[in-house]
Amino acid sequence: MSRLLGAVAFCAVVAAAHPADAYKIFVSNEKGNTVSVIDSETMEVVDTIKVGQRPRGITLAAEGKHLLVAVGDDDTVEVFDTDTYERLHTLPSGPDPELFVLHPSGNPLYIANEDDNLVTVVDLEARTVLAEIPVGVEPEGMGVAPDGSVIVNTSETTNMAHFIDPETFEIVANVLVDQRPRFAEFKPDGSEVWVSAEIGGTVSVIDPKTHEVKHKITFEIPGLRPEAIQPVGVRITSDGETAFVALGPANRVAVIDAETYEVQDYLLVGQRVWQLGFSPDGDLLFSTNGVSNDVSVIDVGARRVIDTVPVGEFPWGVVARPE
């Protein structure tokens, strides 16, 4: 009995130390072969998970209990327990997985295989490959409609956004975008998908019903050569009003009015900014800065960089998990 009381008391202490809104931020470090775990309370790295070779894409599954990490040079996706950081198993991802997206229902996972011009569909429970979908050359970006009705893959050398039916695994449309499309992000209401083109320097706003590019966003930063502006990661706030675009070697995150497509601000972050991820409440946005080995913390409401967190070598992907 006393032992039980002790356990209860311990739990209470733990709960007090971590209020309900505390969370963890997981950052994949491409060169370091690690995932840095940042505590949201202190904004410091509290743990480092050793992972496979060249970790890039990172996401949560199993209602936040699992952390999925694409380790491209090991040709697999590793699955970690988000509490114990224990490696639970790997997934048959196909060769060189880079980015992936989880179906809104929690299963399956759609993985871009850069080297084989394929999107691999993996059942997370059975850990089996459900389908391999031939797409363009060097598939990279993966997006999913909020209602799960369509998957979008971008292919970097073909320069297209491929719209894929998640039931039949057939491509239903191909939309030509600018050079080296890297990322696809749906608006929360599903009305648009935004595709960034790293070398083209633009973001194409595509209507997923008509498959037409309805607008192309361009960027201009005084004093910076246009070639340095290389859009990669894209995130849109849950109210659909504001979009953030990571601009690579421009070392900035663009803030865009998602209704008018007007670029309203450029936030100076670390060097070579790759990907972006929101905090669970959406109040903060984290950017991975590949060259400066840190993560910038952006206050979404204030549109201001409020903190910089040193992480591992060559940070690439980021995802936050409520505690």
Place this chain on the structure above:
Amino acid sequence: MGHASRALRHLTLAVVGCAFAAVSAVAEADEFRIGYIHPAERELTLSLIDRPREDFGTAGAELAIADNNTTGRFTGQTYVLDAVPVGEAAEAVAAVERLDAAGVGWIVADLGAEALLEVADAAAERDMLVFNVGAPDDDLRLRDCRENLVHVIPSRAMLADALAQYLVWKKWPRWFLVTGSHPEDQAYAAAIRRAADRFGGRVVEERVFADTGGARTTDTGHVQVQARMPVFLQNASAHDVVVVADESEVFGTYVPYHTWDPRPIAGTAGLEPTVWSSAHEQWGAVQLQNRFLDRFGRRMEKEDMLAWMAVRMVGEAATRAGAAERQAIADFMKGPDFQLAGFKGQALTLRPWNQQLRQPILLADGQQVVTVSPQEGFLHPSSYLDTLGHDRPESSCSLDRG
């Protein structure tokens, strides 16, 4: 894991192959035939590990055809390669006739300057666009321009400028220039001198290594090299770097570690400015390298990348123009919206006045890419890439102004 994953990969490729066949059988595709004229035999190199293989260049062209066809599945376009090995210039012109008869619309030419111009002129009569992947001669960009000739290969001036920018950035401005005795070596040396003037380097001493003939490979090996090369290079004016201009591969490989003074080597040996290195991995290049290695079982070489870029240029322009007509494709390629993604971190575009492909230049030593030029701090009013090579005011070509 290794065997299983390899087996899976083969299976996957087979499945994909079938899918392609099925699609192209159904869709009525526009067919694009691209010719590739290349030397039947490439010259021997000094280093055994650089010895050319028969499929140098052809393999790159084939991979680009496959990449174009992957995209072509979605656009109703199919691409076919027609590779023609040639012995001498006259054969090259004959090859143009043959390719024309076979319905080829675009020719990728890995030839010397003279043969290239003959091919370009023969191709002009047949409404064919020619891509230069073999001649780095600056004259072709300065005077001898042709409306139907596009330069994919960087000029010597571009290479020399790329090297000069780095050496100056590194604060190694005093160069000891050692040149071969063949015209192309002299041309390379001229580009180095010009680059020194432009970027603040200084050629403090020059020597010519005369080619007295002889074999590229010998059993006697290093003993004589070790005895003679340091002596040849001794008592030079104080210098920071030895710059080698030996395109003909007579002695360049022997210079590193055989200098009199302990100095780094650059130019055609040591740190080499180049369009491609099989060690290049940045900006997604590792994907291209892997794709190439999987398919051909060897590393991707310069000749492969040049051919890949040329064939991709046709594919990219055809996709963007949404047309199959030669004129529409040429117009798009020469227009302001054309961009090629070539794994160099920025878009590659054409200089409109002489149709030279603008491109960053890798500086590589055979093991790694040391740096990529243009370097920070070398400014240009319109494109930093135009700090490499002859700029518009220096060229008497004005293809875009008729």
